[in-house]
Amino acid sequence: MRFYPDFVPAFEHEPTKERFAIRHIGDGVGEGVVSLVDFEPGDLVFKFTGVFSSDITQFTLQVTEGLHLHDPFFMGKILHSCDANASVDMAARTFTAVKPIRAGEFVTMDYAQTEARLFKNFECCCGAANCRGFVTGYLDREESGLLVARLAS
Numbered sequence: 001m002r003f004y005p006d007f008v009p010a011f012e013h014e015p016t017k018e019r020f021a022i023r024h025i026g027d028g029v030g031e032g033v034v035s036l037v038d039f040e041p042g043d044l045v046f047k048f049t050g051v052f053s054s055d056i057t058q059f060t061l062q063v064t065e066g067l068h069l070h071d072p073f074f075m076g077k078i079l080h081s082c083d084a085n086a087s088v089d090m091a092a093r094t095f096t097a098v099k100p101i102r103a104g105e106f107v108t109m110d111y112a113q114t115e116a117r118l119f120k121n122f123e124c125c126c127g128a129a130n131c132r133g134f135v136t137g138y139l140d141r142e143e144s145g146l147l148v149a150r151l152a153s
């Protein structure tokens with residue numbers, strides 16, 4: 001069973017309902033993708049697709065400056081973690097495991113890996129030891145890092 005609708009042509013390594021489930025999560029987080037199978041570091045987790053857009057939405061990841069890929073069906077529902085278990089390749093359109101992912105765990109990425117600016121910055125509750133607390137895109141992160149460096153000098 002597919003996550004993508006019929007108008008999206010089937011493709012190799014696309015996510016299926018045998019391998020993943022979308023879970024609703026409370027308190028405004030929305031939804032997340034849970035793996036139903038185990039992955040080891042280096043494993044291809046899934047390939048994704050979407051529609052190119054110049055706009056940032058809740059369901060886009062950035063391809064290059066000013067170009068975003070919108071996928072409200074699957075990839076756009078991947079949750080953020082500051083200590084993510086998967087890494088994104090926007091050119092290959094793949095998610096690859098960087099840690100073991102066990103059945104029942106959320107597949108996560110670090111939004112600052114791809115996003116210069118987020119649709120919406122947010123307070124992070126990922127619980128990781130290295131949690132940044134407030135998550136922004138990498139440009140905002142660099143700017144706040146520079147600000148911290150200036151204040152410290």
Ligand SMILES: [Zn+2]
Nearest residue numbers: 082124126131
């Ligand atoms: Zn975090």
